[in-house]
Amino acid sequence: MKVAGGALLALLAAPVAILIVIAGLLTTAGASPTAGESGLRGVPPEFEPWIRRAVAECDQPELSPALMAAQLHQESGFSTARSTVSWAGAKGPAQFVPDTWTTWGRDIDGKHGADPYDVADAVMAQGRYMCSLLKDAKAAGYHDDARRLALAGYNAGWGTVIHYRGVPPIEFANGETFRYVKAIMAMLDDFAGPPALNVSGSGAGADALRRAAARIGTPYSYGGGGPGGPGLGFCDDGNGFLRGRCAASTTTGFDCSSLVQYAYWPHTQLPRTAAAQYQATSHRPITRGQLRPGDLLFWAHRDGSIYHVGLYAGDGRVLHAPRTGRSVELVPLDSAMPAGDYRGATRA
Incomplete structure (x- = not known):
């Protein structure tokens, strides 16, 4: 996550608050979300149960395990090191800036209070925030994939998405948000494994x-x-x-x-x-x-x-x-x- 929030003019005037490692100029392709999509692969084992739980607690079918995993990979490479801090102060595997963490962060596993470096706390906060952004994206009625819009809101703030009526163009913030969304959508297939249960037949x-x-x-x-x-x-x-x-x-x-x-x-x-x-x-x-x-x-x-x-x-x-x-x-x-x-x- 790059931007803590705040007024729209501040969002547009300030540089985006996280330095993202972009995995190249990849295509924006990604399979359309399927209700009940639960396949997941290629994530550290300590992340998997919390990704699944975050998805299960969201009532938006667009939030899939693969989407959350690709986003975590893009944000931090699944890093929980205390040195995982952006120059703007965004922390942890899901890269929350302090103001946004105050809104979404909770102590999930009862360890040491709400901690953006704790896998459970960070992933569940990421899921709650993305779930809310997906609802905003669908309510906005913009002609774009709700997942792309939610990712743009996570990276640059929802006010920026409203301003551009969609994902900000490559001219915004040196193309960071544009490339962030593009990279994550291109990685979905890398993290999408087989469903936890394949059910055949009808009735x-x-x-x-x-x-x-x-x-x-x-x-x-x-x-x-x-x-x-x-x-x-x-x-x-x-x-x-x-x-x-x-x-x-x-x-x-x-x-x-x-x-x-x-x-x-x-x-x-x-x-x-x-x-x-x-x-x-x-x-x-x-x-x-x-x-x-x-x-x-x-x-x-x-x-x-x-x-x-x-x-x-x-x-x-x-x-x-x-x-x-x-x-x-x-x-x-x-x-x-x-x-x-x-x-x-x-x-x-």
């Missing part, structure tokens, strides 16, 4: 699984989420707490049953809780040998009460929202929950 089950797969990486939030997507949760009876604090009330995400409800909505309007979903579908039991993608999998306590639900993802795997502190994930069925608690499967 309600496959469609539900495909929709849920787009939410891999979304945080678990007890009581959070519903048909419209992830949402804030709440705490009760010991649920939703993490390390002694109510994490659910500040976490935008899904719990196990809201993810399943979201996946099937509106084709099949399942009830909200795992127990109610079992009751609504138990007249269509499915043996393990009959499982198809999208079937509902249930786990129960010894007294028979249902406490967990997930979606069968094929090849002996389940896609589910496991518990507080974790995220929507794809795991082997037998390790998703205690094997002895597996109650059975139904078809919605």
Whole structure:
């Protein structure tokens, strides 16, 4: 990020605040965003889960893991060194100047306060800021790719984008923003890996699984989420707490049953809780040998009460929202929950 913000005239009069290493004059080509795009490759392992989480928490499908990764590469080369500071004072892997960090930076992992050098804090702030800029870009109605417009706003400030009614021309700031946007868009394919889950076929089950797969990486939030997507949760009876604090009330995400409800909505309007979903579908039991993608999998306590639900993802795997502190994930069925608690499967 180059510019901290401020008045439009200041943005246009001042040089852009970060020295960017440009990867050459590359084409502006980049695949159009696809809902649920989740493939990612070529990023340091400490960055990947936070990139996925930032994307999952954004309601703008244009924000893909590949877009965030390409932007991080362009900003800093994924550097977390304390020496990663521009001459204008922009810091960390996502290159936040102090004023902008004050707006978007938060302490995500509870380490040492909001820190632009901390991977979690920096990537999540980058995601929140880009998500907001994408909304601005689409609301503006300019005839350009919303991703290009958001990147220009991140680099030069949204006021500059408004002034030029699009990505600033090469004459602005010695071409820095123009080349910044061009380079990132050209790198998308370099960071776009295969989807976390390829779902073939059609029908309600496959469609539900495909929709849920787009939410891999979304945080678990007890009581959070519903048909419209992830949402804030709440705490009760010991649920939703993490390390002694109510994490659910500040976490935008899904719990196990809201993810399943979201996946099937509106084709099949399942009830909200795992127990109610079992009751609504138990007249269509499915043996393990009959499982198809999208079937509902249930786990129960010894007294028979249902406490967990997930979606069968094929090849002996389940896609589910496991518990507080974790995220929507794809795991082997037998390790998703205690094997002895597996109650059975139904078809919605």
